[in-house]
Amino acid sequence: MNKQEDDYTARQLRELEYHSDRAKEYRHLADQPTGYEVALSDVRRWWNPYWALYSYLRGLDLQGKSVLVIGCGFGEDALRVAKLGADVHAFDLSPESIEIAQERARRDSLAIDFRVAPAEKLPYEDGLFDVVLAHDVLHHCDVVQTVAEICRVIKAGGLLVVSEVYSHSLTENVRRSKLVEQVLYPRMKQLIYGSREPYITADERKMSETDMRLVEAPMSKVLHRAYFNFLVRRLLPDKVWISKMDCCFMRLFPWLGPFLGGRILVAGTIGK
Numbered sequence: 001m002n003k004q005e006d007d008y009t010a011r012q013l014r015e016l017e018y019h020s021d022r023a024k025e026y027r028h029l030a031d032q033p034t035g036y037e038v039a040l041s042d043v044r045r046w047w048n049p050y051w052a053l054y055s056y057l058r059g060l061d062l063q064g065k066s067v068l069v070i071g072c073g074f075g076e077d078a079l080r081v082a083k084l085g086a087d088v089h090a091f092d093l094s095p096e097s098i099e100i101a102q103e104r105a106r107r108d109s110l111a112i113d114f115r116v117a118p119a120e121k122l123p124y125e126d127g128l129f130d131v132v133l134a135h136d137v138l139h140h141c142d143v144v145q146t147v148a149e150i151c152r153v154i155k156a157g158g159l160l161v162v163s164e165v166y167s168h169s170l171t172e173n174v175r176r177s178k179l180v181e182q183v184l185y186p187r188m189k190q191l192i193y194g195s196r197e198p199y200i201t202a203d204e205r206k207m208s209e210t211d212m213r214l215v216e217a218p219m220s221k222v223l224h225r226a227y228f229n230f231l232v233r234r235l236l237p238d239k240v241w242i243s244k245m246d247c248c249f250m251r252l253f254p255w256l257g258p259f260l261g262g263r264i265l266v267a268g269t270i271g272k
Contacts, residue, residue: 075101220271227257
């Protein structure tokens with residue numbers, strides 16, 4: 001354990017171990033081309049929540065903007081946001097993941113400042129970033145500490161964009177019931193993931209409505225909010241026709257989103 005890791009919590013150390021092992025499994029990504037279609041293509045997959053995130057980012061005009069990518073993993077979002085013209089800074093808890101991200105950036109001639117750090121203690125000065133992007137990372141973190149750090153390093157009036165797995169507390173209570181946990185979930189897991197093990201760490205928890213209130217509390221104005229995945233990756237696999245049906249349902253009945261949505265995209269300006 002290095003000196004920096006001496007300050008990590010037990011949860012952070014478990015996350016670090018998991019993602020370091022995962023980086024070994026995905027080491028081959030450093031030698032494979034990165035796909036930029038989601039960021040650059042004018043043909044959009046409107047039903048896909050990840051494409052919806054980039055449709056929103058594409059509309060921001062990120063050219064020359066200072067953007068921080070929280071928990072960047074193997075660097076996909078950092079590289080794609082850089083392709084949109086942003087000055088990108090990114091970090092992750094796992095040094096092995098950062099090594100892969102750095103190699104991918106070098107291969108594609110993208111100048112990105114990668115660092116190793118926990119989300120709860122950011123190695124950046126106050127008020128540095130125009131935009132902070134948190135994609136699928138807050139549910140691995142201490143939300144209160146991470147949001148406080150985001151508010152510290154973002155400029156006054158800066159934009160926070162969050163895309164997260166989500167479950168209302170009532171829905172999550174059903175999910176954690178004995179019937180679902182012991183009888184239904186093993187069958188649904190096989191249907192949704194097949195033989196693949198889902199990417200789930202021991203300590204992660206889906207963002208609840210309470211967590212999202214903490215995320216949105218510092219926002220002086222919420223500019224965008226959308227919910228996705230009522231059925232997809234919960235009861236049914238992620239197939240195009242199912243995703244289209246799911247997305248249409250969420251759009252037709254937006255008031256059900258906070259209760260039935262399985263993913264949320266929210267963006268807002270941070271007031272200081």
